Amino acid sequence: MRKTLLSFTVLGVLTSISSSYAETPFKPEHVSVEKEIKPGPNVFVIDQSWSGSSMITVVGADDLKAKGNISTGLISQFTLSSDHKQLYTASVYPKRIVWGDVDAVVQQFDVNNLTFKKEIESSPKMAQSAAYVNSFQLSANDKYAFVQNATPAASVSVIDIASGKSLLEIPTPGCWGIYPSQTDDKFSALCGDGTLASYQVSGSTYQASKSEPIFNTDDDALFITAQRDGDSLMLTSFNGNMYVLDDSGKAVKLKEKFSYTKDIEGGWLPGGYQVIGYNKPNHVMFVAMHPDGKEGSHKDGAKEVWGVDMKTHKVVTRIETKEPISIAVSQTKAPELFTLTDEGEVVKYVFSEGKLVGKEESEVEGLGAFSQMLMVDY
Template structure:
């Protein structure tokens, strides 16, 4: 019985604490009610002057020349960013699947992309799609399901190409056996898969239903095809280059009617793809120049036809395997005179693109997600001057197409 008062005290303490908490909650409730009441009155007054914002979508992107920048993703959705050539202002973007590639119609009004959609992300079936977008409105026009054999590689203009009239899309496959899928973009269907054993890269002909591909033995093979999907046996060239002594980058530039490929050792190979492919000419960029310079990067050349000038990314101290190194200089090359006109210092660029016309603008992309705009001065032997920079443009910003 002596312990009972102590228990009563403890019970009384708990009850007292509970009652005090209830009182504090009641006071807090009164205070909050007063504040909410004031806010309600203020809100009622503000409603008289409040004008809700109306969200709209522009019918088309801003006018002017565009830079098309591929942000390829291996982890999620890839993007095709559309920037202004004038100042790198962002105009809009298009979304597609994993490991996307891009190509543009001749008038730059239609964008073609291929990408993969992994239904279960880490395993299971994958759906590959060719998507066709209207550039001005950034809207999807159509899409075609393609074989999931499409080559999933770093951005490359040799993996997705269009015929000269934009009627057919060519898609590089690798399983690792190589072949080319041909899509009739007008009919919206796959019409053929052309086996191209030992060869990689797609180079459409200028004026016919034909494409060529570069082969690992130093030759080139050309294939003709019909609208119904029938295709010819390959037309094989003689050996055009030595893949062991002077391998070629697979991304050429079209110069006149010919294809020009840069080599790992700094030579330019000019190849005709009309009829049986053949070597037209070859010359060295680096002969007589000290420092062991060679091309380096991913998409290492860009050609301006108005001046017949090729821009090439170059790095010093070249050795086996350094062809992937970013550039330290941008060389402007007169293709007719086969002469280096100017060497501009640049910051570790991996790919370049240049606008057409008499006043070219060049864009350089780095693997550090930076895009640099350069004004080119024809009167100063095509020296390049940086005028704008865009950082954080994506994970794989190493391929772009500049145009109007």
């Protein structure tokens, strides 16, 4: 009897609920896609994942709110065109996932609406490595795309963007990194013997030249990340020395070298992946720094970011950070600095003009599981 009464009770409740829902008209939800991302400056963050396809997330520089994302192949690299309106990626698409042939491609996307525009085949030798700014670059006026290869022998593929053709593969034995000059037809690379090799491209041929020794790979190795101001190419060493190079001629020359850690207590050294970011209006190089540095700590996250005046060679500002591995800075008179941890946390710091006093303004989390590199477009 109890079971019978319970059955009727439950049936009555269900009947009541059904009647209630029947009286409310169903209103379907309409999902749409914005034709364009919201206007304003952007921050681009790549999550290489290493367990699937890479993703580039675009957030607004003003409020760090998501605008959209781009999905690309495995172990992707990315860069922006000179006018920041186009985004290019270099990545691989394995045919059998764990072994066998791969399709290596350069892909072009429109930043304004994050849509795919073009794909160009590259060499399957493309280096499947952590994301670094100088592993994939465009020439000065966006004529060529330069793709880092490794088999493990080093080489660089030169791709003509307009025609969509891969022109040639330039062997760069013992040298790594891509540093385009101020002209379309030349780039340089860091070499293990402390020199820089330069490669002049002419159609489907090239000519190589070497600099005099510039740095010591054992005593003062250089980070691969570089920043540019005209013909000046700027890199920092593991020991906190800034190297300013001139790559306008046939061979790269050293313009100046100075220490920005000298006489500062705490054993501070640069560390991370994208360790420097240059703000040209103030001639200030921002550097990711950690204390108690030692041999092997060159990838440690930053406890502080320093601002180094490239004219006076002095540290003009210091700000505490949350152990980022990469940094990027705006080209505004009042700099806006962005830091990225490998767990996808981006923090924005704003600096006043003049004395460059900085403070944290906003942050966002969850932009990836293996985030390594970020860029800004203003």
